[in-house]
Amino acid sequence: MEMLYHQFKRRVFGMAHRIVGANDAEEVAQEVFVRVFRGLAAFRGDSALSTWIYRLTVNASLSHLARRGRRQEVQANDEVLADVAAPPVATRDPGLANRIEVALHALPAGYRAILVLHDVEGLSHEECATILECRVGTCKSQLHKARARMRELLGPIGERS
Amino acid sequence: MKCDDVRSKLTAYLDGELEDTRGSAVRGHLRGCDACRAMASDEAELRDGLRALPPLDPPNALWSGIQARLAAEEVADSERPGWRRALTRVAARWRPMAPQLALGTMALAIAVLVLAVRYRDSRQPEPGTAPLAGNAPTAPVQQPLAMMAPMPGDVIAELASDRADRTATYQHVADALVEDAMTARANWPDDHKQAFDTKLAAFKAELAAAPEGRGRDKVYRSMIRYLQNAAIRDEVSATSLAGTRGAP
Numbered sequence: 001m002e003m004l005y006h007q008f009k010r011r012v013f014g015m016a017h018r019i020v021g022a023n024d025a026e027e028v029a030q031e032v033f034v035r036v037f038r039g040l041a042a043f044r045g046d047s048a049l050s051t052w053i054y055r056l057t058v059n060a061s062l063s064h065l066a067r068r069g070r071r072q073e074v075q076a077n078d079e080v081l082a083d084v085a086a087p088p089v090a091t092r093d094p095g096l097a098n099r100i101e102v103a104l105h106a107l108p109a110g111y112r113a114i115l116v117l118h119d120v121e122g123l124s125h126e127e128c129a130t131i132l133e134c135r136v137g138t139c140k141s142q143l144h145k146a147r148a149r150m151r152e153l154l155g156p157i158g159e160r161s
Numbered sequence: 162m163k164c165d166d167v168r169s170k171l172t173a174y175l176d177g178e179l180e181d182t183r184g185s186a187v188r189g190h191l192r193g194c195d196a197c198r199a200m201a202s203d204e205a206e207l208r209d210g211l212r213a214l215p216p217l218d219p220p221n222a223l224w225s226g227i228q229a230r231l232a233a234e235e236v237a238d239s240e241r242p243g244w245r246r247a248l249t250r251v252a253a254r255w256r257p258m259a260p261q262l263a264l265g266t267m268a269l270a271i272a273v274l275v276l277a278v279r280y281r282d283s284r285q286p287e288p289g290t291a292p293l294a295g296n297a298p299t300a301p302v303q304q305p306l307a308m309m310a311p312m313p314g315d316v317i318a319e320l321a322s323d324r325a326d327r328t329a330t331y332q333h334v335a336d337a338l339v340e341d342a343m344t345a346r347a348n349w350p351d352d353h354k355q356a357f358d359t360k361l362a363a364f365k366a367e368l369a370a371a372p373e374g375r376g377r378d379k380v381y382r383s384m385i386r387y388l389q390n391a392a393i394r395d396e397v398s399a400t401s402l403a404g405t406r407g408a409p
Contacts, residue, residue: 005224013219026223033227038234096210119211144172150207156199157206 001037008036008050011121012057018104018116019061028064032057047130054123055131058113065109096157103153111146118143162190167197175205328374331381338388345391360387 012032017025035056043052104112117128118139129139151157167190173179174187191198238246255262339361346354364384371377 002224005227009219009223010216013223014217017217018214025217026220026226029219029223030226030230033223034230034234037227037231096206097214100207100210100214115211119208120214122212140173140178144169147172147204147207151200151203154203154207157203157210 004036005033008053009033012053015054015057015116015121016061018101018120019058019109019112020064021105024064024068028057028060031064032060035060051127051130054117054121054127055133058117058131062109062113099154100150103150106153107146107149110142111149114139114142115146115150119147162186164190164194164197167191167194168200171197171201171204175201175208328378328381331378331385335381335384335388338385338391342388342391357391 009029013025013029016028016032020028032053036053039056043049047055104115107115113132114128117123117131118125123131125136125139125143128143129136132139134142167187170179170183170187174184179187191201241249342357346357349357364380364387367380368377368384371380
């Protein structure tokens with residue numbers, strides 16, 4: 001059980017952190033792991049274990065936001081940004097990581113979820129569709145809209161900024 | 162290819178999901194369009210920036226918190242009644258089938274409703290036809306007064322229910338029946354007259370000897386039955402006297 005926790009703790013906590021925000025991430029991650037450990041016996045293997053765990057994470061995060069009535073807005077603040085380490089890969093815009101985190105938290109929760117799954121966690125459209133329980137086409141279109149919204153929020157990026 | 166077409170495909174293009182010809186067309190447009198190229202550059206930077214976001218380490222307290230919650234849930238499980246644990250297991254097993262089960266239940270409900278409506282319609286008689294004995298309406302039907310009147314055999318039961326002055330009532334009824342029988346007696350043959358007189362005398366003697374209360378009531382009931390038969394048939398034959406139930 002502990003091995004499973006260590007294998008997935010970063011991804012579960014990271015996804016929860018980026019969808020619900022820093023303050024509630026621990027609570028959501030806790031809920032996810034409790035569900036995972038209590039539901040392992042009933043896990044039927046229809047999908048990969050990782051896909052199942054990510055789905056629990058996304059569902060728990062979105063449910064948490066719905067309960068808190070904060071589906072639309074989780075304002076990033078200094079505390080949120082303080083938790084985020086500097087990106088390991090240098091980009092042409094040195095402050096981009098922090099700006100992305102801020103913009104991410106200003107997105108609607110659905111857009112946030114698809115960006116975190118596809119772009120941050122690097123899952124395929126098929127995996128994202130399974131996790132979000134939608135069609136692959138819907139997933140692609142949501143990603144396109146989410147990136148467009150992010151570009152609007154961020155303004156020009158890179159050398160032109 | 163127009164700018165709008167290109168911009169709607171930028172995400173797929175940058176993720177390498179466009180097939181060769183369409184990818185080539187987008188690439189060709191980007192070479193000559195500064196605005197679309199800038200947009201593509203921004204989106205590529207954004208995508209790379211998102212991919213480069215660092216993993217986040219959870220706080221150390223997370224694992225201990227999970228263990229505490231698991232322990233609490235196990236305690237709650239142990240305090241839950243056995244039937245609820247079984248119900249939870251069944252629900253967990255069938256939860257993936259919930260959509261199919263919901264559809265099936267809805268279909269079953271509709272089928273039952275349709276059958277119920279058909280059954281109800283089949284029980285309603287055609288206009289102008291009398292209801293059959295097997296599907297007579299359950300509502301009470303207004304009967305003619307003659308049919309509502311108690312049959313002769315019911316008289317005793319009615320009298321028996323009047324407990325306030327049962328013996329006096331029996332006597333009153335018996336007297337009325339004797340009076341009717343004496344009127345009819347004029348037309349009877351002599352042997353019937355004699356049998357009737359003998360029987361009536363026997364009843365009177367028995368009444369005189371019977372103790373008050375139930376004993377006398379019993380004689381009156383036999384007498385009333387005998388007189389009812391006499392009134393109905395309008396005859397008091399010697400043979401019928403012998404066959405009358407309860408006759409002395």
